[in-house]
Amino acid sequence: MFRIGQGFDVHQLVEGRPCIIGGIHIPFAKGLLGHSDADVLLHTIADACLGAIGEGDIGKHFPDTDPNFKDADSAKLLQHVWNIVKQKGYSLGNMDCTVIAQKPKMAPHIMDIRENIARILEVEVEQINVKATTTEKLGFTGREEGIAAQAVVLLQKA
Numbered sequence: 001m002f003r004i005g006q007g008f009d010v011h012q013l014v015e016g017r018p019c020i021i022g023g024i025h026i027p028f029a030k031g032l033l034g035h036s037d038a039d040v041l042l043h044t045i046a047d048a049c050l051g052a053i054g055e056g057d058i059g060k061h062f063p064d065t066d067p068n069f070k071d072a073d074s075a076k077l078l079q080h081v082w083n084i085v086k087q088k089g090y091s092l093g094n095m096d097c098t099v100i101a102q103k104p105k106m107a108p109h110i111m112d113i114r115e116n117i118a119r120i121l122e123v124e125v126e127q128i129n130v131k132a133t134t135t136e137k138l139g140f141t142g143r144e145e146g147i148a149a150q151a152v153v154l155l156q157k158a
Ligand SMILES: Nc1ccn([C@@H]2O[C@H](COP(=O)(O)O)[C@@H](O)[C@H]2O)c(=O)n1
Pocket: 100, 101, 102, 103, 104, 105, 106, 107, 108, 131, 132, 133, 134, 135, 136
């Protein structure tokens, strides 16, 4: 049995915050703002996984009103989500993600990000694809006001 899920998330880019995408600290003058570490890519993947198993979204599991999740490490949030996926008997087929950012340049970090996601989910790096695109300077991403990310995951039950 197969289940598909998709995720989409946006975080604002501000000065004075670290830029953490896919669990990797990316050197950049601005960083992502959020209640947690604001890792837009790991949030998107968590949402896609929750969507695939019909378990709502990360706001339901980790409310941004809960002080326990203030400055939370999103890798830990994704690990928690992945445990729910595994408890339901699913494993990963593959996932495909897109980071939508005018800057920073993601290409030098893509392999580190793929390896980190594979480590969190305990899967092979070949099951994880991460892409990046600008929006050609258009819109909030183009103005470097924020970064968006999308993910599609395919889960399978043996
Ligand atoms: N933040 C980004 C955005 C894009 N890339 C890479 O550049 C290629 C071209 O981007 P376009 O938006 O002009 O299509 C894209 O395919 C990525 O490989 C990037 O590394 N970081």
